[in-house]
Amino acid sequence: MIRPSRWPLGWLPLLLPAISIALAVFSQTLETFSWPYQVWARTSQLFVSEPLIFAVPLSAAAAAYAAGRLTGPDRITNLASSLRSGAPVVIRQLGSLGCVFTASYVLGMLPLVVLTTLTAHAGGPSPLPVLTGLLSVLTATAVGYFAGVLATTAWIAPLVLVLGFLVIQLNMASQGSFREVIPLTYDGAGVGQVANLPVVGYRLAFLLLVTTVTSLLASRALARSRRWKIPSWSTAGMIVLVLVMSLAPLGTDPRLAKAASEPPRTCRTEAGVRYCVHQAHRPELDELITAAEPVYQAYGNVPAHGEQVWDSALLDGSRAGSTPDDVVSVGIRIRAGRTDSMRSPQRQLAYGLAGSTSCAIRFPEHVQPSMARAVLESRHPADIATELSYWLAGRAEQTSGLRPRTSDIPAFDGVPPQEVRTWIASHERRITECALDSRP
């Protein structure tokens, strides 16, 4: 019996890459499964992050294999003389490939998305990165298919696999020069940020263009018995357009993300200090307060430049001087089961209380010495402020009962704490202005 076959290759060339993509993508999302809760910003960003490293080359190579096997000029499925040669063949074959691979990408991401839905505290998925990730897999499939059509042999597949690996990692190899055209980046919108629409939109448009052009050219090549010929004006125009769009943003350094205008926050006032975290970090508020109290104890009072402690996700960290005067910014990291998770907020808070914000504004060129010893010997106001922050963090470390690390640095040479506290009280204005010129 002769029956029309939707997919003459059999299931293996479709199923095997689909399973590999789903497994590879799933394995790349495993890293945060141990976190106590998920954050939507990170989950959305993951769609254009590590999972693509495997999904893109695999789908491109599988599509190239299928096209190489299916679309040779001598194949009964698409003779040039046939009524359905050209676009209908491409729509059917590329449609099946694209649907299956995109679906397996979604399948691999699904566990993390479900987990995020269950455990995230604020917000929702951001559509742009998710869309970019899905479209990247579709684009890779179309490009691989086009390569297979032009090569007329499935032997192009291993080459496409390697080239796919290289192309998708171009941003890592070139410090992000291809941010606008290659979707795999690590600097997308984090917590408290939103996608920078022009840049992300350009990327989406580029991916759409590449998908359209490659499938169009593939259908043109399939409509004739010779796959290669001197390109027509419209074909050449499309190729030039793709080249121009991929090369135009080179050399510019645009941001993929910008600060959200009104990030949702959770605040609490404790002992005269107002603590605020982004709502996505809500469970960290208690821990932040517990970590901060010993630092304020060591300082002795609540200074004017430290009346508020904010999660850095609430502040536009990229711009210096955007922080309000009385706010100390603390970067929050979500980690499961860390015994010394208080250490990092304490150090950042101590650094902020010692006046580092005004030091950064007053001495923008000053580079802090990398060795702690050099900091202790320096007479620069910024370095004295850093030494003060060592002292504060060291005292807080002892109060919280952490293993000594910062307190090993002999800040202020073992001067009794009471004396340092008196010195702090009498130099508060100089600390605020980053004008310290003496040590206790």
Added chain:
Amino acid sequence: MTTVRLVLLARRVPLLLALLVAVTGVSYTFYRTAINVDLGVNPFAQPHKIPTPELIAVVTGVLASAVLRPRCWEWERLGGIRVRVLAVVLAAAAIALPVLPALVGEHTMPTDVELGWILPNTLTMGGFTLLLSALVGPPLGGAVSITGYFALALTDNLFTDAEPYLPLAVYPAQHGKWLPALCLVSTALVAHFVTRGLSSWAYRLESNSGT
């Protein structure tokens, strides 16, 4: 001379040379990059680094085995010792040529990065690919070879103490593993001598599948 020329053309040697130039260029451009394979299942495991030149060399070996496959199989059956020698020479070329993309940028690496171990790795993978291409044919052999290469990367990432038992040296290695290279290369050459480049089982498999 004409015979040799015809044989070289029948095995598509010019195509192989063009391919070699292209992959060597790509390898030189991306010489300092690597692909991290990290499943994240074992928190103590280092990510397995696949150097891009090594991956390119493996794929070049697979493509070389495909390009150099015997296309006049029935006719070559009739030939004598000279066809066997030719098959061995071409197999040796397919094993040796990927060394070029594997080592092309080695002089650009910092002096403290030792990359000499890529050479035995390339020969091992080339020998494995060519052995399989003679026994089960280039398509299946190439698929098994590339899958096995990635499976080895996953094994190394999943089991921290598996490294000494793997046939390939793994990224921050000091010494190459020459024993598997020697064994596999000699076995592959013997296989090509015996089968004249493609076993009859693989030939029937291939002619039935219609590739």
